[in-house]
Amino acid sequence: MLTTLSRIVKSGWLNFWRNRWLSSSAISIMGLTIFVTTSLLLINVLTNSLVQILRDKIDISVYFNLETTEEQILETRKSLIDLEEVESVEYVSQEEALEKFEEKHQDNQLLMQSIQELDDNPLEASLNIKAGTASQYEQIVDFLNGSQYKEIIDKINYRQNQAVIARLSSITAVLQRSGVVVSIILALMAVLITFNTIRLAIYSSREEINVMKLVGAGHWHIRGPFIVEGAFYGLVAAVIVLIIFYPVLWLLSPKMTAFLPGSDLFYFFRINFWQILLLQIAVGVSLGVASSLVAIRRYLRD
Amino acid sequence: MITFKDVSKIYLPDHIALNNINLTIQPKEFVSLAGPSGAGKSTLLRLAIREEQPSKGQIFLEEQEINHLAAKDLPQLRRKIGIVFQDFKLLSNKTAYENIAFAMEVGGRTNQEIEEDVPRVLRLVGLHDRDEHFPDQLSGGEKQRVAIGRALAHRPTILIADEPTGNLDLINTWDIIRLLLKINELGTTVILATHDREIVNTLDRRVITLEKGRVIRDEEKGRYIL
Numbered sequence: 001m002l003t004t005l006s007r008i009v010k011s012g013w014l015n016f017w018r019n020r021w022l023s024s025s026a027i028s029i030m031g032l033t034i035f036v037t038t039s040l041l042l043i044n045v046l047t048n049s050l051v052q053i054l055r056d057k058i059d060i061s062v063y064f065n066l067e068t069t070e071e072q073i074l075e076t077r078k079s080l081i082d083l084e085e086v087e088s089v090e091y092v093s094q095e096e097a098l099e100k101f102e103e104k105h106q107d108n109q110l111l112m113q114s115i116q117e118l119d120d121n122p123l124e125a126s127l128n129i130k131a132g133t134a135s136q137y138e139q140i141v142d143f144l145n146g147s148q149y150k151e152i153i154d155k156i157n158y159r160q161n162q163a164v165i166a167r168l169s170s171i172t173a174v175l176q177r178s179g180v181v182v183s184i185i186l187a188l189m190a191v192l193i194t195f196n197t198i199r200l201a202i203y204s205s206r207e208e209i210n211v212m213k214l215v216g217a218g219h220w221h222i223r224g225p226f227i228v229e230g231a232f233y234g235l236v237a238a239v240i241v242l243i244i245f246y247p248v249l250w251l252l253s254p255k256m257t258a259f260l261p262g263s264d265l266f267y268f269f270r271i272n273f274w275q276i277l278l279l280q281i282a283v284g285v286s287l288g289v290a291s292s293l294v295a296i297r298r299y300l301r302d
Numbered sequence: 303m304i305t306f307k308d309v310s311k312i313y314l315p316d317h318i319a320l321n322n323i324n325l326t327i328q329p330k331e332f333v334s335l336a337g338p339s340g341a342g343k344s345t346l347l348r349l350a351i352r353e354e355q356p357s358k359g360q361i362f363l364e365e366q367e368i369n370h371l372a373a374k375d376l377p378q379l380r381r382k383i384g385i386v387f388q389d390f391k392l393l394s395n396k397t398a399y400e401n402i403a404f405a406m407e408v409g410g411r412t413n414q415e416i417e418e419d420v421p422r423v424l425r426l427v428g429l430h431d432r433d434e435h436f437p438d439q440l441s442g443g444e445k446q447r448v449a450i451g452r453a454l455a456h457r458p459t460i461l462i463a464d465e466p467t468g469n470l471d472l473i474n475t476w477d478i479i480r481l482l483l484k485i486n487e488l489g490t491t492v493i494l495a496t497h498d499r500e501i502v503n504t505l506d507r508r509v510i511t512l513e514k515g516r517v518i519r520d521e522e523k524g525r526y527i528l
Contacts, residue, residue: 216380
């Protein structure tokens with residue numbers, strides 16, 4: 001058993017090595033597949049961070065009447081947090097609002113003067129609410145409008161932001177959905193091309209397969225080396241793609257970060273190096289093995 | 303040893319390649335299968351190794367009826383028979399040594415046996431100094447000798463040679479025929495299909511002559527007569 005296995009592996013390796021020309025074409029196609037797969041993974045990472053950035057930009061603020069007590073606002077906050085649509089609620093007190101206002105408008109003399117002339121703090125306390133997804137703001141607003149807190153709420157700025165929120169919401173949804181669709185289509189194409197390449201490689205060996213049968217080789221003696229060969233294609237292709245990716249990401253990543261703050265592909269690549277390598281090898285080897293298995297099946301029928 | 307009983311082979315729609323063949327070949331015989339191209343010689347041999355199935359009749363190899371063998375038992379059958387073809391059918395990716403070793407490997411022989419036997423076989427076919435050469439680097443005669451070496455790797459009881467000299471020049475032809483005779487002397491049944499009149503007449507052994515799918519003559523110490 002062990003002898004048979006080692007003979008099969010050795011024979012697969014020899015075929016791989018002696019058919020270097022054929023092997024290199026299979027490897028380049030397989031490399032392309034792994035390249036596409038890895039790129040899709042990285043693009044998904046980018047898309048997710050883009051969506052996250054967009055999502056962080058969306059929130060709604062609820063402003064409370066000036067006479068509302070802090071307890072009432074905190075109670076409102078508590079019941080909002082209990083909603084499953086709500087991800088976070090930040091409380092901005094009247095004083096904090098004033099501080100922010102002054103900070104923001106410190107260069108505007110007129111505004112500063114007029115606010116200092118007032119006895120009371122004219123700014124309202126507010127709650128900044130973030131939802132899990134952009135489409136959930138509508139429900140949160142409905143909840144507030146239909147609740148006991150309606151009395152103490154002066155205004156909700158959702159109406160003003162509604163159009164922006166709706167647009168961002170549809171953009172993030174489209175981004176994610178099209179990412180998935182494009183990934184599936186590209187991966188499918190890559191898999192089909194690889195499969196056909198290996199099928200052609202095995203087709204070119206059909207005479208040899210027949211000869212092996214005639215000298216009394218069992219199915220595993222014939223199939224085994226081809227499967228090993230397919231695995232080698234995947235392995236070598238994975239390593240080559242990794243070697244290409246490293247410098248490319250190193251060069252591109254800073255530019256990406258400038259474009260999309262908060263995303264650092266090279267960092268992601270480095271901390272997940274082994275997982276990515278394993279994923280690439282797994283994709284390559286399983287694709288090679290599966291393609292060989294399927295492609296050789298028809299030549300083994302008697 | 304090997305018996306054909308009422309065997310016919312019809313290729314659809316209506317080409318009768320073999321018509322009611324009855325034959326028995328005894329152990330250690332050297333039999334020539336003579337006849338013009340298209341007489342059915344190759345078809346008969348293909349049936350013997352179950353590369354094809356007869357349309358009718360039975361074929362026995364050492365009491366075993368081979369036309370009902372399951373696909374999984376075919377490798378076992380083919381390890382009992384050595385086969386040599388006109389176009390050599392060597393594995394082009396493998397050296398002369400590896401071609402012979404491959405046949406032993408699939409037969410489940412140990413590494414030690416292979417290391418001992420392959421050089422012996424190469425010496426028998428006169429190629430011990432060309433073991434590292436690939437088929438492309440060998441002449442036609444040398445390729446055929448590798449093929450014979452491979453056919454002997456299983457130590458088969460029967461060696462089937464289908465026009466083994468068809469692609470060879472005169473000198474190589476006689477080298478191959480002498481090699482087949484030597485193998486026969488060592489105890490292996492040899493079935494040689496050929497349309498070469500001179501070979502058949504020189505051999506002076508049993509000759510079975512086929513024409514249009516029928517056995518028209520079967521003589522001990524026969525000659526090629528058509």
